[in-house]
Amino acid sequence: MYKILKAEKLADKIILMDVLAPRVAKHCQPGQFVIVKMDDKGERIPLTICDYDREAGTITIVFQEVGASTTKMADLKEGDAFRDFVGPLGCASEFVNEAPEELKKKKMLFVAGGVGAAPVYPQVKWLHEHGIEADVVLGAKTKDMVILEQELEAVSGNLYVTTDDGSYGRSGMVTAVIEDLVQKEGKNYDVCVAIGPMIMMKFVCLLTKKLGLPTIVSMNPIMVDGTGMCGACRLQVGDQIKFACVDGPEFDGHLVDFDQAMKRSQMYKTEEGRAMLKLTEGDTHHGGCGNCGGDN
Amino acid sequence: MADVLKKVPVREQEPKVRAANFEEVCLGYNQEEAMEEASRCINCKNAKCISGCPVAIDIPGFIKEVKEGNIEEAYKVIGKSSALPAICGRVCPQESQCEGKCIRGIKGEPVSIGKLERFVADYALEHDINPEGPETTNGHKVAVIGSGPSGLTCAGDLAKMGYEVTVFEALHELGGVLVYGIPEFRLPKQKVVAKEIEKVKELGVKFETNVVIGKSTTIDQLIEEEGFEAVFIGSGAGLPMFMGIPGENANGVFSANEYLTRSNLMKAFDDSYDTPIAGGKKVAVVGGGNVAMDAARTALRLGAEVHIVYRRSEAELPARVEEVHHAKEEGVIFDLLTNPKEIFVDDSGNVKGMKVIKMELGEPDASGRRRPVEVPGSEYEIEVDTVIMSLGTSPNPLISSTTKGLETNRWKCIVADEEFGKTSKEGVYAGGDAVTGAATVILAMGAGKAGARGIDAYLKNR
Ligand SMILES: Cc1cc2nc3c(=O)[nH]c(=O)nc-3n(C[C@H](O)[C@H](O)[C@H](O)COP(=O)(O)OP(=O)(O)OC[C@H]3O[C@@H](n4cnc5c(N)ncnc54)[C@H](O)[C@@H]3O)c2cc1C
Ligand SMILES: Cc1cc2nc3c(=O)[nH]c(=O)nc-3n(C[C@H](O)[C@H](O)[C@H](O)COP(=O)(O)OP(=O)(O)OC[C@H]3O[C@@H](n4cnc5c(N)ncnc54)[C@H](O)[C@@H]3O)c2cc1C
Ligand code: SF4
Numbered sequence: 001m002y003k004i005l006k007a008e009k010l011a012d013k014i015i016l017m018d019v020l021a022p023r024v025a026k027h028c029q030p031g032q033f034v035i036v037k038m039d040d041k042g043e044r045i046p047l048t049i050c051d052y053d054r055e056a057g058t059i060t061i062v063f064q065e066v067g068a069s070t071t072k073m074a075d076l077k078e079g080d081a082f083r084d085f086v087g088p089l090g091c092a093s094e095f096v097n098e099a100p101e102e103l104k105k106k107k108m109l110f111v112a113g114g115v116g117a118a119p120v121y122p123q124v125k126w127l128h129e130h131g132i133e134a135d136v137v138l139g140a141k142t143k144d145m146v147i148l149e150q151e152l153e154a155v156s157g158n159l160y161v162t163t164d165d166g167s168y169g170r171s172g173m174v175t176a177v178i179e180d181l182v183q184k185e186g187k188n189y190d191v192c193v194a195i196g197p198m199i200m201m202k203f204v205c206l207l208t209k210k211l212g213l214p215t216i217v218s219m220n221p222i223m224v225d226g227t228g229m230c231g232a233c234r235l236q237v238g239d240q241i242k243f244a245c246v247d248g249p250e251f252d253g254h255l256v257d258f259d260q261a262m263k264r265s266q267m268y269k270t271e272e273g274r275a276m277l278k279l280t281e282g283d284t285h286h287g288g289c290g291n292c293g294g295d296n
Numbered sequence: 297m298a299d300v301l302k303k304v305p306v307r308e309q310e311p312k313v314r315a316a317n318f319e320e321v322c323l324g325y326n327q328e329e330a331m332e333e334a335s336r337c338i339n340c341k342n343a344k345c346i347s348g349c350p351v352a353i354d355i356p357g358f359i360k361e362v363k364e365g366n367i368e369e370a371y372k373v374i375g376k377s378s379a380l381p382a383i384c385g386r387v388c389p390q391e392s393q394c395e396g397k398c399i400r401g402i403k404g405e406p407v408s409i410g411k412l413e414r415f416v417a418d419y420a421l422e423h424d425i426n427p428e429g430p431e432t433t434n435g436h437k438v439a440v441i442g443s444g445p446s447g448l449t450c451a452g453d454l455a456k457m458g459y460e461v462t463v464f465e466a467l468h469e470l471g472g473v474l475v476y477g478i479p480e481f482r483l484p485k486q487k488v489v490a491k492e493i494e495k496v497k498e499l500g501v502k503f504e505t506n507v508v509i510g511k512s513t514t515i516d517q518l519i520e521e522e523g524f525e526a527v528f529i530g531s532g533a534g535l536p537m538f539m540g541i542p543g544e545n546a547n548g549v550f551s552a553n554e555y556l557t558r559s560n561l562m563k564a565f566d567d568s569y570d571t572p573i574a575g576g577k578k579v580a581v582v583g584g585g586n587v588a589m590d591a592a593r594t595a596l597r598l599g600a601e602v603h604i605v606y607r608r609s610e611a612e613l614p615a616r617v618e619e620v621h622h623a624k625e626e627g628v629i630f631d632l633l634t635n636p637k638e639i640f641v642d643d644s645g646n647v648k649g650m651k652v653i654k655m656e657l658g659e660p661d662a663s664g665r666r667r668p669v670e671v672p673g674s675e676y677e678i679e680v681d682t683v684i685m686s687l688g689t690s691p692n693p694l695i696s697s698t699t700k701g702l703e704t705n706r707w708k709c710i711v712a713d714e715e716f717g718k719t720s721k722e723g724v725y726a727g728g729d730a731v732t733g734a735a736t737v738i739l740a741m742g743a744g745k746a747g748a749r750g751i752d753a754y755l756k757n758r
């Protein structure tokens with residue numbers, strides 16, 4: 001069992017947890033993820049490592065309640081435990097293995113959308129600890145949904161917060177901010193790292209392709225084992241098929257087939273809808289919602 | 297009086313009934329039936345059956361005890377050679393191993409060695425008869441990677457010799473393919489697999505799940521930082537292959553590993569578990585091995601009409617005869633000499649059909665089997681909503697790519713000798729599917745035993 005040492009609500013339906021997992025904390029790097037399983041009957045849920053404390057042996061995760069499993073997970077409290085917590089999985093961000101002199105020459109722009117702030121944070125923090133100040137665009141739907149602002153502020157060069165509805169920071173989508181920075185505010189970047197919902201990453205990539213700005217994205221396809229055993233997480237990247245859990249999760253965003261990836265994410269829509277209804281309405285739900293078509 | 301040329305028939309669930317449940321298909325012998333079947337064995341002096349068993353169980357020896365009703369004694373005889381008899385009795389391809397060599401098979405049917413082994417092992421599980429462990433440990437620490445049959449066997453054998461063994465497993469359950477691949481209806485997880493693993497635990501073996509070697513820690517770190525003096529790699533061959541045909545990334549195309557993992561490991565067939573599975577209404581399973589049969593019979597139980605699409609003919613089906621027979625009885629349809637060319641995808645990204653082509657058998661290829669060749673112009677379309685690719689698997693490079701000095705061959709298999717499982721790296725041994733590529737449970741167990749002998753010799757001579 002993996003004990004939860006802290007559980008905190010960061011925003012509506014966004015939860016942060018510190019979990020005791022010494023083996024993971026000892027070896028993880030920015031860019032990697034874990035898979036958690038709540039209890040005997042739970043799903044294996046992949047979550048990016050948001051922070052780690054090697055001494056204390058803890059891993060910080062941040063997740064959004066989007067379906068049955070994450071909603072159940074949100075009920076876990078300090079002192080509770082996950083049945084399973086495995087990692088670190090996937091590859092570290094490329095820069096972790098780059099020569100420091102080379103890296104220092106690069107101007108990096110991070111773009112975080114929604115809970116994407118969680119995976120962006122350890123990367124920017126790592127760079128900061130290695131003497132590199134990266135700029136960060138932090139986007140959210142509305143003011144209340146902005147997370148990890150102070151944490152990012154402390155480790156980034158310039159932090160640009162934007163909300164879709166203009167209730168806080170700049171106004172508009174992250175793509176508008178990138179465009180302004182590069183085209184109006186004279187910023188020059190060598191590489192962009194964009195992490196957030198697939199649709200956001202897709203549009204960031206369409207833009208940065210136009211701007212000639214190489215872009216790395218962190219893909220979050222449906223996974224099962226996370227060790228390369230099932231192929232559920234496969235993606236079309238250029239002319240190759242890649243398994244996100246072992247070859248990624250980070251890829252050259254200009255090569256990723258986002259449309260296919262987004263369709264693949266919808267794979268279990270009906271089953272998930274049913275699971276959510278079962279969770280909210282109990283076991284008595286047998287059709288009639290127009291969503292799952294009942295029991296057959 | 298029963299016909300001595302024939303096996304005592306084994307009770308099975310009716311095909312119609314079992315096609316709709318996940319309970320075990322074969323119900324096994326009771327003691328009376330087992331004793332009767334045992335009496336068919338003529339206790340050959342130069343017993344050929346033993347040479348057909350990769351772990352050389354003293355087959356006439358244990359059968360003799362069954363014949364006399366000494367089941368506990370029979371278990372002890374088997375236990376000298378095999379740590380997982382309830383599993384092997386169920387899943388070994390007996391027809392090409394022990395039973396294939398049985399003298400009785402020349403005139404009639406061979407002795408039902410597998411079913412007898414299963415009966416003895418199940419009796420031991422039910423009556424809590426345990427293998428004998430060591431008196432004391434010798435203080436030497438050995439790490440085993442992977443809890444499949446090779447790792448479990450190596451760990452069990454080393455523990456019996458007095459070593460302190462820890463098994464590291466990447467998944468959240470122990471058993472490797474036995475829990476994530478082979479379905480419940482062929483190999484019950486709680487009743488059989490978990491219980492046999494429990495016996496390995498009773499020998500003093502420690503288990504740590506959720507540890508991915510190569511990620512959570514490395515072999516070098518196990519040796520340098522955690523004090524392990526030797527390592528056995530039994531990490532299997534879990535990497536699924538795809539065909540590379542158009543449409544293969546559509547929703548509804550699965551590797552057999554994904555489909556089976558969802559159903560077996562994650563128990564998606566049981567509504568009270570959270571993991572979903574899209575069972576499909578009309579399913580094509582591409583391939584003809586044990587894995588394909590398991591995927592097909594799982595899809596059937598999830599309510600689908602199921603077709604096996606296989607490019608050679610029935611004679612070449614690599615699956616165990618019993619599995620093919622069971623699949624047919626349950627209503628799986630065999631589209632033989634047929635190969636996929638393309639998967640058709642609708643606007644939402646879902647499978648809507650598959651183009652296949654007829655094949656015929658040409659000259660024998662390197663494997664000695666006649667090579668299938670396409671019949672020009674014979675393409676046609678089949679309507680399916682799900683395609684399960686069961687084309688084989690290869691070893692996962694996670695370990696080889698993170699371990700200094702570990703040699704692999706061009707199929708990414710770890711290079712290890714057969715007798716002792718010795719690899720190119722000092723103190724590191726390997727066996728099972730990680731070395732041979734996808735093979736069988738009993739060969740993996742044999743390799744686990746070899747690895748244990750190798751590690752014992754290495755640590756004694758150090
Ligand atoms: C490498 C990786 C890192 C991730 N990091 C984070 C993170 O840091 N924070 C966060 O909130 N979310 C993260 N996710 C997404 C998270 O795993 C899903 O939101 C979660 O699995 C949804 O489960 P559910 O049962 O609550 O929702 P469901 O209703 O089952 O699904 C909602 C949506 O989530 C996706 N999803 C469902 N099951 C899975 C699965 N097994 N694996 C991946 N995606 C799935 C699908 O797109 C689906 O449409 C990450 C995913 C991946 C692959
Ligand atoms: C669906 C299916 C049906 C089959 N049916 C039969 C049958 O009827 N009869 C038969 O004889 N054989 C059958 N086989 C083949 C047989 O199961 C395998 O040959 C056998 O299980 C191989 O054993 P193993 O110990 O080498 O590896 P596996 O059983 O594959 O076990 C390897 C274990 O190592 C773990 N692992 C992998 N990498 C790491 C890592 N880096 N760190 C930690 N742990 C790791 C894996 O998670 C797994 O648990 C079947 C296989 C499948 C897939
Ligand atoms: S282990 Fe397998 S091959 Fe050996 S006797 Fe038992 S069933 Fe036959």
Ligand code: SF4
Nearest residue numbers: 337338340345398399
């Ligand atoms: S070959 Fe057949 S008859 Fe002879 S000992 Fe073996 S099982 Fe018995």
Ligand code: FES
Nearest residue numbers: 226228230231245
């Ligand atoms: S999640 Fe199974 S291979 Fe990636």
Ligand SMILES: [Mg+2]
Nearest residue numbers: 043067068069
């Ligand atoms: Mg879910």
